[in-house]
Each structure stands twice: as structure tokens, then as C-alpha cells.
Amino acid sequence: MTELLTLDRINVDIPIGGGFMKPATLLQAVNDVSLTVSTGETLALVGESGSGKSTLGYVVAGLRKQTSGTVTFKSGRGGESDHTPVQVIFQDPFSALDPRMVVGEIVAEPLRLKGVPSEKRQARAVEVLGQVGLPPEAARRYPHQFSGGQRQRIAIARALIAEPEMIVADEPLSALDVSIQSQVLNLLDDIKKQHGISYLFISHDLGVVRHLADRVAVLYLGRLMEVAASEDVFQTPSHPYTQALLAAVPRIGRGRRKKEELLRGEIPSPLAPPSGCVFHTRCPKAQDLCKAERPALLPAPGRPTQLSACHFKD
Numbered sequence: 078m079t080e081l082l083t084l085d086r087i088n089v090d091i092p093i094g095g096g097f098m099k100p101a102t103l104l105q106a107v108n109d110v111s112l113t114v115s116t117g118e119t120l121a122l123v124g125e126s127g128s129g130k131s132t133l134g135y136v137v138a139g140l141r142k143q144t145s146g147t148v149t150f151k152s153g154r155g156g157e158s159d160h161t162p163v164q165v166i167f168q169d170p171f172s173a174l175d176p177r178m179v180v181g182e183i184v185a186e187p188l189r190l191k192g193v194p195s196e197k198r199q200a201r202a203v204e205v206l207g208q209v210g211l212p213p214e215a216a217r218r219y220p221h222q223f224s225g226g227q228r229q230r231i232a233i234a235r236a237l238i239a240e241p242e243m244i245v246a247d248e249p250l251s252a253l254d255v256s257i258q259s260q261v262l263n264l265l266d267d268i269k270k271q272h273g274i275s276y277l278f279i280s281h282d283l284g285v286v287r288h289l290a291d292r293v294a295v296l297y298l299g300r301l302m303e304v305a306a307s308e309d310v311f312q313t314p315s316h317p318y319t320q321a322l323l324a325a326v327p328r329i330g331r332g333r334r335k336k337e338e339l340l341r342g343e344i345p346s347p348l349a350p351p352s353g354c355v356f357h358t359r360c361p362k363a364q365d366l367c368k369a370e371r372p373a374l375l376p377a378p379g380r381p382t383q384l385s386a387c388h389f390k391d
């Protein structure tokens with residue numbers, strides 16, 4: 078597989094507070110993140126709230142500028158330039174759709190911006206609505222006339238019409254009823270197979286991630302803790318933080334372990350991240366070295382493709 082997206086040492090620092098003669102404090106929302114996503118691959122970004130998943134997704138989608146580091150796309154479409162490489166699907170499909178426009182116009186909006194004539198736009202809109210399981214009449218209705226799951230389908234159609242090579246999906250299922258989530262999940266899976274699109278899939282739901290992701294990147298306080306194939310992350314997690322995240326997921330027959338057995342204390346303030354390994358304040362394996370030195374993201378023992386940023390990894 079060829080690498081479609083390469084992130085090289087991405088940092089996003091957000092200035093907080095400050096004022097006249099008073100410097101702002103820099104919040105390191107994303108810190109030194111390097112990752113690749115191949116053509117047709119789904120990379121999931123996981124981690125607790127505030128770990129920097131959305132901020133990194135916005136950088137990939139071009140919605141936010143990184144403070145330093147580079148984002149490179151290598152299109153698999155050779156000489157073609159008339160396409161948008163990345164589209165985004167957000168968590169809340171209602172606020173993402175303009176309530177005053179009919180669905181056909183909403184879906185065709187990316188083509189309007191490119192100057193595609195109206196008739197051609199509408200025909201394409203009906204075509205992509207069909208691809209997400211909505212009838213041609215949907216084009217003439219308004220967003221409020223649809224259910225949450227249907228609205229997320231409309232958002233997916235709007236992303237598809239631009240023929241992206243990658244979709245950044247930021248918690249695309251979490252605002253939907255549980256009964257609808259698996260339908261939208263299956264649709265995303267089908268689209269990937271049919272169109273060979275890559276996903277950067279942001280989710281805190283590890284069950285969904287296990288179903289959809291080829292590889293998983295685990296973030297904590299803006300830093301990468303572990304990056305590996307999905308089955309390695311779920312079957313033999315290497316980093317103590319990944320192990321704690323997985324152990325907190327209830328499984329049939331064995332329940333959920335107590336949170337305090339897994340993660341000590343609260344997540345530290347991102348404005349004052351711990352020294353060395355940022356996870357050391359909550360880690361059951363932490364030793365003096367962890368306070369002093371930041372561990373590099375390196376292969377786990379005997380597992381060359383499973384990268385883990387821990388001095389004492391399994």
C-alpha cells in the first residue's frame with residue numbers, strides 16, 4: 078500500500094490567557110506526532126477527552142494550522158488535480174447541515190464552489206444520495222425532515238461528492254441512537270470498500286474502532302503512546318495507557334474493572350503536562366526514569382510493527 082498521508086513531527090500549541098505585558102501560556106494540544114495513513118486504510122485515533130484527537134484531525138483536514146511540522150499528501154490519482162483530497166464528517170449531523178438549504182443543494186455545495194453547472198450538480202447529488210441509501214426525493218427536502226441517522230448519511234453524501242481520497246470522521250456515530258450506529262458504521266465500511274477511501278477515524282468508542290480500524294494510534298495529552306495494527310492493539314496492547322483504556326471496556330461475562338485499579342488519579346492539566354513521560358503520574362509501572370526522560374516511540378520487544386512510547390513496555 079502506498080502512503081497517502083504523512084504527518085511529520087506535528088505540534089499544535091494553543092495560546093491561553095495572556096494580555097497586556099503578560100505572555101500567554103501555551104497549551105500543547107498536539108505534541109510531536111508523526112504518523113502515516115496508506116491508501117484505503119482506516120487509522121483510528123483514540124484517547125480520553127482532551128487528548129488532541131480533534132485538533133489533529135482538523136490539521137489533517139486543513140481546518141487548523143499546525144504550529145510546526147509538515148502534512149504531506151501523495152495522491153494516488155497521478156496527474157488528476159481536480160479533486161479535494163480530504164473531506165470531514167462531524168459528530169453532530171444537525172448543526173453541520175444548513176437548515177435553510179434543501180438537501181440536494183447541501184450535498185452539491187462542494188461542486189457549486191468548483192463552478193460545476195446546476196443541472197450536473199443536481200444529477201450528481203441524486204447519485205451520491207443513492208450511494209448512501211437515500212431516495213432521489215430526499216434532494217428536495219430540508220434537513221429537519223430527516224432523522225439523525227439520515228442526516229449523517231446526508232453529511233456523508235456531501236463528503237463523497239467531492240471524490241475525496243481521505244475522510245476525517247470526528248466521532249461520526251456518537252450523536253446517533255445505538256440502534257442506528259451500526260447501520261452508519263456499515264455504510265462507512267461499504268464506502269471504504271467501494272471507493273478505496275482512507276479514513277482518519279476519531280472515536281472514544283473502542284468497540285467501534287475494533288470493528289472498523291486497520292491501525293490504531295493512541296493519544297494521551299497530545300502525545301502518541303502507541304501505534305499498531307488494530308489486532309495487535311486489542312490482543313496484545315503494549316503501552317500501560319493502552320492496557321488501561323482496554324481494561325475499562327466492559328466485556329460480556331467479566332464486567333468492567335474498577336477505574337482506580339487501572340488509571341490512578343485524574344488526567345493532568347494540559348497547561349502543565351508532567352515531565353518525562355506525560356503518563357507517569359497515573360502509570361502503575363512508573364519509575365524514576367519515567368519522570369526524567371520522555372520515551373521514544375519504538376517497537377515493542379519482538380513486535381517490530383507495534384510502536385510504543387514506554388521505557389518499560391510489554
Ligand SMILES: Nc1ncnc2c1ncn2[C@@H]1O[C@H](COP(=O)(O)OP(=O)(O)OP(=O)(O)O)[C@@H](O)[C@H]1O
Nearest residue numbers: 091104106124125126127128129130131132133347
Ligand atoms: N480553541 C481552543 N482553545 C483552547 N483550548 C483548546 C482549543 N481547542 C482545543 N483545545 C484544548 O486542546 C486539547 C486537545 O483538545 P481536542 O478537542 O483536540 O481533544 P479531543 O481528544 O478531541 O477531545 P474530545 O474527545 O473531548 O473532543 C484540550 O486540552 C482542549 O481543551
